[in-house]
Amino acid sequence: MSLPKFTYCEPKTLEEAALKLAEYDGRARIVAGGTDLLLGMRRGIAKPEVVISLARIAGANAIVASATELRIGAMATLAEVAQHPLVQQHFPALACAAAVTGTVQIRNMGTVVGNICNASPSADTATPLLIYDAKMIVVAPGGERTVALAEFFRGPGKTALTQGELVKEIVLKLPSGTTRSNYQKLSPRSKVDIAIVGVSALLAFSETGAIRRARIAIGSVAPVPKRALEAENMLEGCQLTPEVIAAVAAVAAKEAAPITDMRASEDYRRSMVAVLTRRALQQNQREQQ
């Protein structure tokens, strides 16, 4: 299928992009890497009259750190994020997820912000960003607002963005104290495939080895990537034992609400949430020891 006709524009600033987006009120789409949008347009799922590229906005691809935060710009590619030393050091689950999304070519074009804004339940970078309490900086013609990632996903392909809004960057708070985190992806048909289950887990340990804070996020098993809050609560203040890990994994699986589709069955997905949650926690534990 050929690409339908559309008008293409390349604003020089985010404000200009937001104005354009507002001007075309629902008939325009933002394009960063285009790896999702173009496929949608070819298949007739997305039909924007205007496509607004962020490619000419200076600094939009920056990944910058302050003493307390890391900011990932809207045009930072999956490959750039995966290879960034600070991401690898402080946010290993994100580095891993960005490194296993799609193919080399897709990682060189696709962006992390785009992966989030596409709001696929299976987005690889979604569960890592959830465990790092990521905040989305959203710009509109009137100004900026901050949306917690946990509030950002509203359904498959749906986000909290309203008309005229686009994401400028993602902000991650640099961790204090000892934290361990990782991403577990299951794509059983091929190493180059969509995750049928993705689990990220973060554990912050106190000096006694007890768990100070826990985050578990599950992907591909609900209409949106989401945190397994009950499972997280079970962990806080605990020492990690095999029994605790097994119990937490079972609760995480209960928190999943998967469906059967052509890639996997509901049963299998739910069961794999437990397996991957356990593996994520075990890996955190190994790294802590």
Added chain:
Amino acid sequence: MSQNNSAMKVVGQSIPRIDAPIKATGKARYTGDMKLPGMLYGKMLFSSVPHASIVRIDVSKALALPGVKDVIVGKDTPGIKFGNWRLFPATQDELPLAIDKVRFIGDAVAAVAAISQDIADEAIGLIEVEYAPLPAVYTIEDSLAAGAPLIHDENKELTNNISLDRKIDVGDVDAAFATADYVREDTVFVHAVSHAYMEPCAVLVEPDTEGRLTIWTSTQTPYIVQCLLASTLAIPENHVRVVKPYIGGGFGGKMELRPWDFCASLLARRTGRPVRFVLTRVEEFEVGRRRHGMKIRSKVAFKKDGTLIAKDFEAYLDGGAYNSMGPTATFLCGNFGAMLYRYPNYRYRGHHVYTNKPPAGAMRGFGAPQALYLSETQMNIAAEELGIDPIELRLKNAMVTGDVIEGVTRISSAGFVESLHKVAEMTNWKEKRASLAPNKGIGIGCYSFISGGVFNWFNTQYNFASCEIRAYSDGTAHLLTMAADIGQGSDTVLRQIMAQDLGLDPEQIRLTAADVTMTPKADLGTWGSRVTLMNGNAVLDATQKMRAELAKMVSLRFNLNVIHEVAFADGRVFAKAQPAKGISFGEAVTMWVKANRGEELVVRGHYTPRDLGLTSPAYSFGAQVAEVEVDPETGVVTVEKVSTAHDCGTVINPLAVEGQLEGAIQMGLGYALCEQFVMRDGKTLNTTFLDYKVPAAEDMPAIASAAIETYEPQGPLGAKEAGEGLAIPTAPAVSDAVWHATGYRCKDLPITPEKILRATGKL
């Protein structure tokens, strides 16, 4: 056949493919890259319903769309059916455009030609078709159930949905079973998969003012397209010139006339303008041919010591809505069921069943991957139950050179025993099979395959393979052949065979391939792993004639005693025993031309297999071992290593054979583990590479291989096939390795993680 007496200098060398640079740099021009002045863009309308009568088609809105030049429907066509089995016209059951009935989601209903692709696409959406739905069936069971709708009720000879049966009876199967010590019966279901060739089908047709057509089409079989296009258009064959451009793979999916070939041709004749169709990947997955899904039952009988004494084999092929290449697959499935081992008593019953799904056609292995998945799995089960090592059990029963299957085949060379020994040695089989780490498994699968078919269901009056060689005074030569290189490498290999036999450098050979009005008639095309053997023999027939002519010149020039052999090497023609008595190839050509008063030196070579049984002139053999690790919690199978020892006769080009092997393993892994069509009510749901999952480069295992060289007397310089056979053993080998790791024996391909977990009680 006499051969050049000089040493092998070109054959056996890993010469890179002639087409490698142009393809690697993106310069190769495929049909979809071609554009002609005034060219129109075509688009097909495919049926959206699985089974229905066509009540009404209204194309007026489409015709009224500015830029649309023509729209055709079934009633605009001569209404002539086609199919590759011309010898049996009743099997020709497909119309290029449906007239009164559609039988699957994808049956061609109409076609548009417009001044741009966008307009053609839009026009398709404006065609109104009113269907009166008919009951539809999607499985073999439903299709054969009492009261099932007759999918081809127009064929009064059919009383049910079985379009064709095939029987083989060798010996007395029932008597043999009565004397058996051990009997094993299994039924398996093997699934349909896609060829997933890189280049979607495309065709460009240019009409001339007298109604003749030049057609560039992505085909494996230019000659078959020429003949069937002429018959469906009701014009002389000689009005149809099919030229094969570069082809991005076929694997059996491009060996028939296809509706877009016909529609582009008819639209070109009607509009007087060139017309091009390029299918999308989604269309390929929705309407494209596929490998036959089959339900196969096999019962085998052994003596206590492991000697096979009988086999009773029955296959139901899920053929989809038309015969396509199903009759050949039904025939070959039975032949392959009898291969690899000596079955003194053998019975086969094959049934080709219509269903309201896209037709299954030929696909790499052509009935063998299915038959041998069951045969090999059953050998492995039997080995376990008899307490005999699976390789030992195979060695006990392996076919050897000189074996004959009465009424089916004769084996003129077989390196199967050697392959089994070699692969055991390469993999340290005995030790690994006996003791492996938890969740690791090692398994075996074997294959045999034909080097071309001797059957002539296409009913050509011409030789099966032909070529012409022209030689020139500058020391170069020109090979003209209808052999179709679709990516398998025949252009390179045929040039090697010719260069070897004429003592030339391959680069001195110009090649014109597969232009049906310019290259000698005929060649049945690229399928059944026939090209190296058949066209290779045709080339050698021609080079032999060429050598005879040029030898006369050297004989005369040096007044050679008649007892001398004349040899051809390094661009020279000389007395073998006295190399100084010789001249360059070009000088010899000049002498011949002068001696013949200015005539160009042209020879022709032909090959048709005669009196060589019912199946093939020659058979390849091989054994493959797969080593896997299965994650016991997720069921994910990682194939770590695949080792192959195989007999393809003389290896003409080791690099090309390696390429075939790697591609075959990739395809075999997809068949075993991850490829399948997801269908609902006759509709294919996974129509992109996102959801039709083929193994990627990252999924490929380590690969080890060893060639067992035999000399095949029927083959060119001793060569046999190395194309399709290698795609067969991977699925049974991986399946056996998964069993070895988990205890799960797959009888319902593909082997998915979920199936493993359910079988092992983990889900």
